[in-house]
Amino acid sequence: MKKLLVLIFALVVSLSFACTDIVVGKAASTDGSVITSHTCDGCYDSRIQIVPAADHAEGEMAPVWEWIVYADRRPLEKLGEIPQVPHTYKYFNVAYPFMNEHQVIIGETTIGGRRETMNSEEAIMTIEQLEVFALQRAKTAREAIKIMGELAEKYGYRESCYLGECLTVTDPNEAWVFEIFGVGPLWTRDSGKPGAVWAAQRVPDDHITCVPNMSRIAEIDPDSPDFMVSENYISTAVELGLYDPESGEPFVWREVYGGVKNAGMGSRVRLWRVYSTLAPSKNWDPYDAPDYPFSIKPERKVSFQDVISLFRDTYKGTQFDMTEDPDWYVESRDGWVKSPLATPQVDGTWRALLDITYYRPIARYYCSYYFVSQARDWLPNEIGGVLWFGLDNPENSLFVPVYCGITDVPESWKTLDRTKLDWNSAWWSFALVDDLVNQRYGDLKPKLDEVMIPIQNKYFQQQEAIEKAA
Known part of the structure; x- marks a missing residue:
């Protein structure tokens, strides 16, 4: 208690x-x-x-x-x-x-x-x-x-x-x-x-x-x-x-x-x-x-x-993993399955709609x-x-x-105006990708990672050469 x-x-x-x-x-x-x-x-x-x-x-x-x-x-x-x-x-x-x-x-x-x-x-x-x-x-x-x-x-x-x-x-x-x-x-x-x-x-x-x-x-x-x-x-x-x-x-x-x-x-x-x-x-x-x-x-x-x-x-695999909340599961011909809408980036709308228990993750959608x-x-x-x-x-x-x-x-x-879409602002580019992924996280997150993770690893691998050249 x-x-x-x-x-x-x-x-x-x-x-x-x-x-x-x-x-x-x-x-x-x-x-x-x-x-x-x-x-x-x-x-x-x-x-x-x-x-x-x-x-x-x-x-x-x-x-x-x-x-x-x-x-x-x-x-x-x-x-x-x-x-x-x-x-x-x-x-x-x-x-x-x-x-x-x-x-x-x-x-x-x-x-x-x-x-x-x-x-x-x-x-x-x-x-x-x-x-x-x-x-x-x-x-x-x-x-x-x-x-x-x-x-x-x-x-x-x-x-x-x-x-x-x-x-x-x-x-x-x-x-x-x-x-x-x-x-x-x-x-x-x-x-x-x-x-x-x-x-x-x-x-x-x-x-x-x-x-x-x-x-x-x-x-x-x-x-x-x-x-x-x-x-x-x-x-x-x-x-x-x-x-x-x-x-x-x-x-x-x-x-x-x-x-x-x-x-x-x-x-x-x-x-x-x-x-x-x-x-x-x-x-x-x-x-x-x-x-x-x-x-x-x-x-x-x-x-x-x-x-x-x-x-x-986002606490994946732990008791605080919000994608495993029972409210994300829907009944299908094959039984209960997790909806592709299930996301760890649960905003107030989702919490109100599905009554999902919220645990604030380290990675947040409004960073x-x-x-x-x-x-x-x-x-x-x-x-x-x-x-x-x-x-x-x-x-x-x-x-x-x-x-x-x-x-x-x-x-x-160096460019930022959150009130209007601006393709010349780096923040808008990253924010839009994140927003789109979280519309159908189960389907789109793996596709994003297929592109993003190799780019990230390339940055890591280039570090030593860049610093030697500098």
């Missing part, structure tokens, strides 16, 4: 969240790459724009913008400005900016959390603006986290999706999970108090982790080099009534701020899928996902192609863009950093290499 209640509550909560990040340490990967990744699920700006490095005059100010995530369809609004630095690095801009010229690479996933942490109206630093400043100013993951933490404390963290955010921050040597929350609606700039509370934990080199819209950091050791944390991480929780130091209970970050015990079933099942795939002997229980360890040692080395496979995942990255310390930055990037649903789209050293992308990857 307890698990049933958890399932009912979690299914409701999970419908509002999106985005999945998978992280692999350099000693856990097959080739020594540090890997992070990101599915940007929802309706966000998926245009790749490369912002060049620049020198700046003394006294110059840098604008602080809101609505970077929706810049494809609404104007940016200036919330303020901060002192500019003398030099800013080249970075790649999308809804959530993801890479700079030094192989600092960032994935994003909203983690929600306790409502008491909602931001003050005086706060101006959204997570995507923090990413911009980090990528413009940092050469390492540690530097990026320090920059974002300091700016958020000084200028206030401002939510742009829902409450707390997580960034998976990597460089050629390290991988980190950075989580940040607001400090409540009463904060003011002149209060003298930090305008954000944040913590970051390093992923051990021989470990992997996954952040599927739920806080993952547990107990914190502020004296360990594997943690970075704001000084107010306990005091703010006490002020907001989230933690009583006299209770004798340990301070568990993901419970105090993240409210992880209320994590949606969509988050639980995604974390279960990643951990059970990469460490299958542990017999993970999906209902216990909020209590899973922060990171685990995989039972075999993990390649970036393995992460891509997980990003295409804007996604990537799996490699940061490699044995190669020059120009080719050492590469994002295997794609548009729309990762299950039915390609992962295309985007190297750190490029200075431009095709015009079709």
